[in-house]
Amino acid sequence: MTPFSFRLLRKDPATGARLGLMRTAHGLVQTPAFMPVGTQGTVKGLLPETVRDIGAQIILANTYHLYLRPGHRLIEDMGGLHRFMNWPGPILTDSGGFQVYSLAGLRKITEEGVLFQSHIDGSRHVLTPEKAVEIQESLGSDIMMCFDECTPYPADHDYARKSMERTLRWAKRCRDAGKTGRGALFGIIQGGMYPDLREKSAGETVKTGFDGYALGGLSVGETKEDMLRVVEIAEPLLPDDRPRYVMGVGMPEDILACVTRGIDLFDCVLPTRTARNGMLFTNSGKLVIRHAQYRNDEGPVDGDCDCYTCRHYSRAYLRHLFMAGEILALVLNTIHNVRYYTRFMETLRAAIRSGEMAGFREDFEKKRGDGDRVHDREPL
């Protein structure tokens, strides 16, 4: 039996936001939750204890990357990914689908699966629904994702339909492929930006039956309006007693918009990647640490923030580290940005719990306006 369950604790009548509790083989996750991305078996720049201290409850690892290097069999031999990377908490693994489709080189899709070349050494590999599940089971994933085709954007109706239908067939194969029963399995809804296809995909995926449901093929270049429209079409078709996950989203304002449309789970490389580029999230907007104005700025990155970086370092020091190319710049910036995200999720959960979500959303939107959209999944 899968040691996985989800309990819906509260649904905010004013906004549709949900408060939930997800139980996995490696612990609990309060939802809505954000999953920092640990592509290659490490959240870039952070010790796992730091990831936990920052308030992350669950991390995402990339099947494609770990399959190629160091190899899922090696990780299995080392006692599984949790032990290998010293992260005792829950891990969600993607299926590798998104990465395989974003490869620039050889890539051939058939009914069986996808033939592709490694970005590391050009070697040829085939990923199938069965193989994707096998890899994720070897890793010891708590939540596995179905192997899907991430429909490109834009795609015409005919292509999007064929692609979505293949994803449905693959979803059934994934469901039947699991051997260990230890990891939960989430289905992925595709269908591009077409309402009829998203409806069909949602209905059929739910009929196949999974532990949770994800919306794929978003955050790939579409407008925010399109993204939210897709969420609004699919969400009512999903069962209340299963977690819902929008993959690769994203910006705090997009997360908020999805939460108020009934979504529970998120992942994005944005906080970690932008941190390494010196872009820091604050309650009063984005801060580019290399800017000369911070040269002798004694203040913390964000006066509202309780993170280790904000408690101990000035903007002047962080700017110095960044300009000097120091490793510690990446570490301290990442601590801050990931904490910004986990704190944001804590605030959302508190607002849902106390019935203040509608007011929170109004305040947030007044304060921020709409930031630039960013494409924010790990392509390679």
Added chain:
Amino acid sequence: MTPFSFRLLRKDPATGARLGLMRTAHGLVQTPAFMPVGTQGTVKGLLPETVRDIGAQIILANTYHLYLRPGHRLIEDMGGLHRFMNWPGPILTDSGGFQVYSLAGLRKITEEGVLFQSHIDGSRHVLTPEKAVEIQESLGSDIMMCFDECTPYPADHDYARKSMERTLRWAKRCRDAGKTGRGALFGIIQGGMYPDLREKSAGETVKTGFDGYALGGLSVGETKEDMLRVVEIAEPLLPDDRPRYVMGVGMPEDILACVTRGIDLFDCVLPTRTARNGMLFTNSGKLVIRHAQYRNDEGPVDGDCDCYTCRHYSRAYLRHLFMAGEILALVLNTIHNVRYYTRFMETLRAAIRSGEMAGFREDFEKKRGDGDRVHDREPL
């Protein structure tokens, strides 16, 4: 008054090794001690709390680097280097001399000081004995070093003599330049590989009078025998009640050889730099983590080691991180190597305390033989 003192607790009759206690404005240092190098206001890759937890009592910062970027005035305005970098413990600063001489571009030595060009932007600067002390006082250094000329290797007797005599004149100017009285000041003995010049330098430097004495111009390409000969010539001329420091040394076996010749302080980029290149120190020799033999090695880097890295990660994981170019590889490797050094110094202190130093040296030399010499100061 300088809040600095040194107490010689024990001198091992069999080997000449010394156990001491150094008191600085920012805390105590048990000697013999190794100082990790924090060139640009950070021990590369480590949080200051980690540096402390690993057992480092004092760190070294580079005047040349901090003068150019972010600038000593800026650091002074931010409350000094301790506060700027969040390191509450003792800091020793070098004088910038070594870096200025190792510059490839313009560099002109006069009696007044050294004209040089920044390696960052080519801008021209003059460093004098007075300026070097002024910078170090701005940084809030606990132990400042005199501005010296690091005699090149090899140098003929005439050049080495002139250079040494200039260093003596500069030492007096440094002694007279201090304004705040907060930092201790160490004199530096030069004289190349020439016994008569080293004797003269030691005698005159002691006559000028400093809080401690360093041997400079070593670890610059000479043989280990030459290095130890210079130590043996100078050491008997130094007062027992002042700490002695061999700059830029080095390999554990060289540190041991110097400790048994009465030296108390050491610094070297070796543990941190080699860590970033994937070379790890262990009690059974050096370990190059990228080697294929560690691919699926479940064991820790060093079974004898108590560091965070060895307690939580396998060689297989560390190899994976290194091959994948992950930041965490640099962090975990650095934690291990710095801990190897601080643990080595703890072992030396325990051996001196218990009167077992001669036996320890014999065991160590039997086990290891002589490693490759490495030039191990931070040139730029």
